[in-house]
Amino acid sequence: MNGKKTISWYLFNGVKFREFPILLYILIMVLFFSFTTPGFWAVRNFENLSRQIAVVGIVSTGMTLVVLTGGIDLSVGSILAFSISIGGRGIPLGRPMWIIYPVILLLGTLLGFINGVLITRIAVPALIITLGTMNIFRGITMVITRGIYITPIPPEYTLIGRGYLPFFFLLIVILLFMFVTLRTRLGRNIYAIGGGEQASLYSGVPVVKYKVVVYTLSGFLSAFSGLILVGRSGFIQPQAGVGYEMNAIAAVVIGGTSIFGGSGSVLGTFFGATLMGLILTGLTMQAVDPYWQGLVTGILVVLAISLDSLRQIRGRGQLISKR
Amino acid sequence: MITFDHISKNFPGVRALDNVSFSVERGEVHGLVGENGAGKSTLIKILSGIITDYEGRIFIDGQAVSFRSPHHAQSLGIATIFQELTMISELPVFENVFLGREPVLWGGIVDRNSMREKSQKVLRYLDSNVDPDTLVGRLSIANQQIVEICKALVLNAKVIVMDEPTSSLTEHEIERLFSLIQRLKDAEITVIYVSHKLEEIFRICDTITVLRDGKCIGSVKRETSHPGEIIRMMVGRSMNERFPPRERKQGEKLLEVRGLSRKGELEDVSFSLYRGEIVGFAGLIGAGRTELARALCGATCPHTGEIQVGQKIFCGFSHPREALQAGISYLPEDRKGEGLVSCLTVRENLVLAILREISSHLWLNNRAESKIVDRFVKNLQIKIYHPDQVVETLSGGNQQKVVISKLLATQSEIFIFDEPTRGVDVGAKYEIYKIMNDLTQEGKGLIFISSELPEILGISDRIYCMKGGRLVKEFYCEEATPESIMYVLTGGK
Numbered sequence: 001m002n003g004k005k006t007i008s009w010y011l012f013n014g015v016k017f018r019e020f021p022i023l024l025y026i027l028i029m030v031l032f033f034s035f036t037t038p039g040f041w042a043v044r045n046f047e048n049l050s051r052q053i054a055v056v057g058i059v060s061t062g063m064t065l066v067v068l069t070g071g072i073d074l075s076v077g078s079i080l081a082f083s084i085s086i087g088g089r090g091i092p093l094g095r096p097m098w099i100i101y102p103v104i105l106l107l108g109t110l111l112g113f114i115n116g117v118l119i120t121r122i123a124v125p126a127l128i129i130t131l132g133t134m135n136i137f138r139g140i141t142m143v144i145t146r147g148i149y150i151t152p153i154p155p156e157y158t159l160i161g162r163g164y165l166p167f168f169f170l171l172i173v174i175l176l177f178m179f180v181t182l183r184t185r186l187g188r189n190i191y192a193i194g195g196g197e198q199a200s201l202y203s204g205v206p207v208v209k210y211k212v213v214v215y216t217l218s219g220f221l222s223a224f225s226g227l228i229l230v231g232r233s234g235f236i237q238p239q240a241g242v243g244y245e246m247n248a249i250a251a252v253v254i255g256g257t258s259i260f261g262g263s264g265s266v267l268g269t270f271f272g273a274t275l276m277g278l279i280l281t282g283l284t285m286q287a288v289d290p291y292w293q294g295l296v297t298g299i300l301v302v303l304a305i306s307l308d309s310l311r312q313i314r315g316r317g318q319l320i321s322k323r
Numbered sequence: 324m325i326t327f328d329h330i331s332k333n334f335p336g337v338r339a340l341d342n343v344s345f346s347v348e349r350g351e352v353h354g355l356v357g358e359n360g361a362g363k364s365t366l367i368k369i370l371s372g373i374i375t376d377y378e379g380r381i382f383i384d385g386q387a388v389s390f391r392s393p394h395h396a397q398s399l400g401i402a403t404i405f406q407e408l409t410m411i412s413e414l415p416v417f418e419n420v421f422l423g424r425e426p427v428l429w430g431g432i433v434d435r436n437s438m439r440e441k442s443q444k445v446l447r448y449l450d451s452n453v454d455p456d457t458l459v460g461r462l463s464i465a466n467q468q469i470v471e472i473c474k475a476l477v478l479n480a481k482v483i484v485m486d487e488p489t490s491s492l493t494e495h496e497i498e499r500l501f502s503l504i505q506r507l508k509d510a511e512i513t514v515i516y517v518s519h520k521l522e523e524i525f526r527i528c529d530t531i532t533v534l535r536d537g538k539c540i541g542s543v544k545r546e547t548s549h550p551g552e553i554i555r556m557m558v559g560r561s562m563n564e565r566f567p568p569r570e571r572k573q574g575e576k577l578l579e580v581r582g583l584s585r586k587g588e589l590e591d592v593s594f595s596l597y598r599g600e601i602v603g604f605a606g607l608i609g610a611g612r613t614e615l616a617r618a619l620c621g622a623t624c625p626h627t628g629e630i631q632v633g634q635k636i637f638c639g640f641s642h643p644r645e646a647l648q649a650g651i652s653y654l655p656e657d658r659k660g661e662g663l664v665s666c667l668t669v670r671e672n673l674v675l676a677i678l679r680e681i682s683s684h685l686w687l688n689n690r691a692e693s694k695i696v697d698r699f700v701k702n703l704q705i706k707i708y709h710p711d712q713v714v715e716t717l718s719g720g721n722q723q724k725v726v727i728s729k730l731l732a733t734q735s736e737i738f739i740f741d742e743p744t745r746g747v748d749v750g751a752k753y754e755i756y757k758i759m760n761d762l763t764q765e766g767k768g769l770i771f772i773s774s775e776l777p778e779i780l781g782i783s784d785r786i787y788c789m790k791g792g793r794l795v796k797e798f799y800c801e802e803a804t805p806e807s808i809m810y811v812l813t814g815g816k
Contacts, residue, residue: 185682199663200675204676206642
């Protein structure tokens with residue numbers, strides 16, 4: 001370091017995160033709903049909210065890693081459905097939970113791995129590949145299950161979906177991946193690949209390997225959030241997770257991660273998911289027509305992406321990395 | 324016809340054009356020559372309306388004009404045929420000819436028949452048997468060029484600018500192009516012919532203007548000049564004070580390349596590099612220097628040949644990582660795209676190639692990281708506020724120092740510097756030369772690729788000349804002169 005630390009250095013160094021504005025929006029929404037919506041502060045409501053955030057939040061964490069490398073994973077919802085529907089077929093046969101859970105997680109991991117291999121082997125954008133696998137995984141699920149629910153399921157499976165437990169798991173996932181992205185070699189390489197794939201390759205970064213790793217992690221996290229979804233709902237549904245990819249991408253982008261890769265954070269995604277959850281529950285409690293929800297999410301995403309490209313333009317004046 | 328009046332253009336860190344003034348007469352073929360980076364393409368981009376923010380004025384027939392867009396330049400009668408042709412390969416010839424200016428019938432319906440007829444007429448005038456209905460993508464490069472000329476004529480262009488038009492043509496096609504240019508000249512159309520092949524320039528140009536380092540050195544009539552004079556104008560500049568003093572010493576052999584070939588890029592390249600040596604590679608754009616560097620650093624894999632590093636023999640590397648492990652590191656020509664991850668910080672970029680070394684298991688060792696970063700920032704005098712400064716915000720010279728630090732951190736023995744001083748100001752250039760000198764003092768070997776002859780001459784111990792993917796000549800520093808090298812590169816034997 002070259003000795004001198006100017007005042008602006010201290011200022012910039014203090015405000016190191018770009019998640020700050022979202023935190024402000026969250027605060028505004030909380031204030032807004034607490035004045036306009038009776039019962040917003042009820043304990044029950046927060047439990048609901050926390051559980052709603054948890055499933056999408058965990059999927060979004062995986063999505064964040066993928067988007068940071070400059071990719072995208074549209075198949076997360078299908079991976080979720082595939083893992084719980086196929087893995088859960090052992091439940092009616094009376095297989096114990098300590099076999100079912102690992103099988104579900106393994107299935108998700110495997111599908112994510114397949115995504116990664118396809119994306120790195122075939123020179124086609126991840127968007128197209130995962131659009132394909134999204135339909136393939138969902139298709140296989142429907143063919144095998146013939147669209148039939150698995151219900152009832154033994155009570156031990158709902159344990160994971162009770163009370164604040166889903167939120168607790170979300171927090172663990174978030175903290176773990178915050179650490180991974182900020183402190184490990186994997187994390188550093190993820191940012192580098194997203195920021196400049198050629199430059200990373202020339203610096204000897206095993207680009208292909210790390211790309212496969214992020215899609216695999218995304219698959220694993222999708223399956224994991226599937227476990228929580230099963231716990232919450234109490235049955236297994238082959239149509240589970242439809243549209244999750246959009247919610248996840250929304251959370252990632254609203255959380256300030258650049259859709260072009262290279263900058264953003266897992267913490268931001270957590271805030272993004274929270275903000276979306278807040279707005280959606282708030283709207284529901286205000287008895288707003290549920291059809292409005294999609295509209296609101298859409299507007300949020302467009303706003304967030306415009307902010308991102310604005311940042312790209314103005315980013316040239318920015319001195320210190322605000323990751 | 325066209326007068327350039329004190330045209331200047333700055334890019335971040337470089338002055339691409341510096342008060343360029345000259346005139347082009349009506350109906351002449353005007354040659355524009357200069358080394359790579361002399362400012363030719365910037366000037367063309369201004370003339371064709373791609374670059375619109377420049378200083379100075381351009382007059383056409385005595386009237387000051389300022390081009391707002393390529394479309395505007397065309398409507399003022401200036402058509403440019405770029406080296407990379409700008410046509411849409413999925414569309415037929417006649418639609419390309421009228422692209423952006425389609426004649427319409429009432430109701431906005433495109434008048435395909437008249438487009439086809441007019442194209443056919445002009446093509447026939449140009450003595451071409453190209454069918455207007457063929458898709459442009461199916462045509463040879465030479466025929467695509469003819470379509471571009473046809474387009475220019477349909478636009479009623481008074482001036483046609485050709486940027487290196489012969490770079491991918493065969494002998495026969497070149498002859499045809501020249502007779503076409505003669506025909507244009509007879510029709511009072513002015514041609515600005517950009518090339519660094521002097522042979523061609525002297526065959527068809529009436530007047531020749533030489534650019535060097537963004538300055539206009541002068542315009543001469545063909546009859547009163549000769550290639551020797553032009554070469555002197557292109558390269559002649561004083562070399563004193565521009566390069567740090569260098570002590571020469573040659574150690575044991577570090578690298579030997581034997582018969583390296585890659586289809587379409589390299590042909591039977593063999594050379595060696597010794598400890599303490601800087602070996603320069605001179606050549607024009609497309610001579611295969613960067614391709615050679617890419618094959619050596621593992622970005623591409625050669626088809627035949629072998630690379631011997633110390634005692635180990637490789638037949639190419641399949642990943643840059645392997646080359647790094649063998650001790651070869653590469654400073655790419657394209658700093659923004661291949662050298663740096665621009666949105667990351669100085670610290671993150673600097674250690675990108677040694678993440679494995681500074682991490683224990685999976686975790687990064689932040690203290691080791693900071694130590695390395697601080698050391699390089701200090702040793703190479705990189706001017707930054709803080710290691711967490713985003714690398715994009717640095718000046719060209721400091722960015723380049725970050726890339727160099729990244730390579731130095733890998734502890735490689737062999738360094739390939741591809742255009743290390745491009746987009747860097749004069750002071751920083753000197754510092755980069757010094758870093759190169761220091762490296763060789765420590766016994767490393769350096770391969771130095773540059774399109775600027777003076778720096779190749781000023782700092783290399785030996786110089787290889789490349790042309791068409793081959794090594795055509797080797798010079799020792801003492802026997803090389805700008806003229807002799809330029810002579811080899813521009814076509815002499």
